[in-house]
Every structure is written in structure tokens, then in C-alpha cells.
Amino acid sequence: MAVRIDHATTSGTFSLDGQTFDVENNAWVVGDDQECVIIDAPHDVEAIRRLVGDRRVLAVLCTHAHDDHVRKAPELADAVGAPIVLHPDDLVLWNLVHPDRRPDREFADGQVVEVGGIGLQVLHTPGHAPGAVCLYSPELGVVFTGDTLFAGGPGATGRSYSDFGTVTASIRDRLLPLPEDTEVRTGHGESTTIGAVRPQFEEWVARGY
Structure with missing residues (x-):
């Protein structure tokens, strides 16, 4: 069966360091007609469940643990009967949001998450958050970057546990x-491609964004 990518945009807030901002987040579901994984759990459980339908959910994969990406992770995981997976370096952020509930499994760099006959390779990409990961599928020609990389630049690094030099590296x-030609599916905003990003990268580094 063909693997497909389903997408929803959800609205809510992001809070860290005593400040709160309105945000819109992308939620992604990857799989075939029988099984899928969910990438990030922002704001709206029902919107994500509609993408899932009656498929078996293998895991809720968290690109990082800022609250706008994991606030609904426990509720969503319980609703679909799937484990939450997070890189251990992001537990410091996870615990700010869910001090009484730990993720069920840990990402490891280079690990491959299999779903629908394809693999999602885990790339540890710290900087925006210490345990940020991207999920790359060679078969689909897609990388899900969370908040590590956007169409307009690197993920923001003006908050606690972030570092500009680390994210650009x-x-x-x-x-x-x-x-x-790898498609970049981001945590917020529009998608882009690696080819579109490459010529802009040195300019971003030079100007600090």
C-alpha cells in the first residue's frame, strides 16, 4: 500500500521563559491505510485523530519538547494507544510541561522508525532545543524538521536551552x-526544499539568523 503524508494546522500558544505567544503548528501523520505515526502533538487532539482515522498508530514522535509541540502528547497517546517517543536530551523541557508523565521511549541518533514499509531516520539536530530531532525518509524524499529548519531560516534560539551556533551546525x-530535492516539512509555516535552503544558509549564519 502507498504511504502518504497527512497534515493539519493547529492553533494555540507557546510559552517559555515567562512569556506566551500565539502560534500555529503543523502536525504530520505518515503511514499507509493500515498504520501510521504521528509527528508532534500540538494544541488539538481531535484534529490529529481525524487525520489518523481508523489506522493503528505505532507512535507519537516528538521532534522536540517545547510545549506547543508536546502539550497534547499524553492525551493523544492515550487516545490512540501509542507510545510517546522523545530524545532524552529534551527531558529538561518535557518536564516543564509534563512533570508527572515521562515519554515512553527514547530516540537515538541514527535509529530508523519503520512505518508502512518505509523508514524514518532519526537525525539528532540540537540547537533550537537540546534534544531536537529531524526525521528523514529517503523513500519519500522528505525530512520533517520540527523547529530546527524553516523556509525562512534556522529555528529560533533566543530562549533557554537553545544556541544559534549549535542549530546552524x-x-x-x-x-x-x-x-x-528533499522536501522540508516544518513545525510551523510553509514547506521548502534542501535545494532552496542551501544558497541562503551562509547569509543566515553571517547575520545571526
């Missing part, structure tokens, strides 16, 4: 080597 070393 992650993009340079882990993402830019991917094929230029």
Missing part, C-alpha cells in the same frame, strides 16, 4: 547534505 552537518 546541525543544519550544515545533518540537513544540507541531503539531496537537494
Whole structure:
């Protein structure tokens, strides 16, 4: 069966360091007609469940643990009967949101998450958050970047547990080597491609964004 990518945009807030902002987040569901994985759990459980339908959910995969990406993770995981997976370096952020509930499993760099006959390779890409990961599917020609990389630049690094030099190194070393036609599906906003990002990268580094 063909694997497809389903998408919803959800609205809510992001809070960290005593400030709160209105945001819109992308939620992604990847799989075939029988099984799928959910990438991030922002704001709206029912909107994501509609994407899932009656498929078996293998996991809720968290690209990082900022609250706008994991606020609904426990509720969603319980609703669909699936484990929550997070890189252990992001537990410091997870615990700010869910101090009484730990993720069920840990990502490891280079791990492959299999769904619908394809693989999602885990790329540890710290910087926006210490345990941020991207999920790359060579078969689909797609990388899900969370908040590590956007169409307009690297993920923001003005908050606690973030670092500009680290996120740009992650993009340079882990993402830019991917094929230029790789589609970049982001945590917020529009998608782009690795080929579109490459010529802009040095400018971003030079100006600090």
C-alpha cells in the first residue's frame, strides 16, 4: 500500500521563559491505510485523530519538547494507544510541561522508525532545543524538521536551552547534505526544499539568523 503524508494546522500558544505567544503548528501523520505515526502533538487532539482515522498508530514522535509541540502528547497517546517517543536530551523541557508523565521511549541518533514499509531516520539536530530531532525518509524524499529548519531560516534560539551556533551546525552537518530535492516539512509555516535552503544558509549564519 502507498504511504502518504497527512497534515493539519493547529492553533494555540507557546510559552517559555515567562512569556506566551500565539502560534500555529503543523502536525504530520505518515503511514499507509493500515498504520501510521504521528509527528508532534500540538494544541488539538481531535484534529490529529481525524487525520489518523481508523489506522493503528505505532507512535507519537516528538521532534522536540517545547510545549506547543508536546502539550497534547499524553492525551493523544492515550487516545490512540501509542507510545510517546522523545530524545532524552529534551527531558529538561518535557518536564516543564509534563512533570508527572515521562515519554515512553527514547530516540537515538541514527535509529530508523519503520512505518508502512518505509523508514524514518532519526537525525539528532540540537540547537533550537537540546534534544531536537529531524526525521528523514529517503523513500519519500522528505525530512520533517520540527523547529530546527524553516523556509525562512534556522529555528529560533533566543530562549533557554537553545544556541544559534549549535542549530546552524546541525543544519550544515545533518540537513544540507541531503539531496537537494528533499522536501522540508516544518513545525510551523510553509514547506521548502534542501535545494532552496542551501544558497541562503551562509547569509543566515553571517547575520545571526
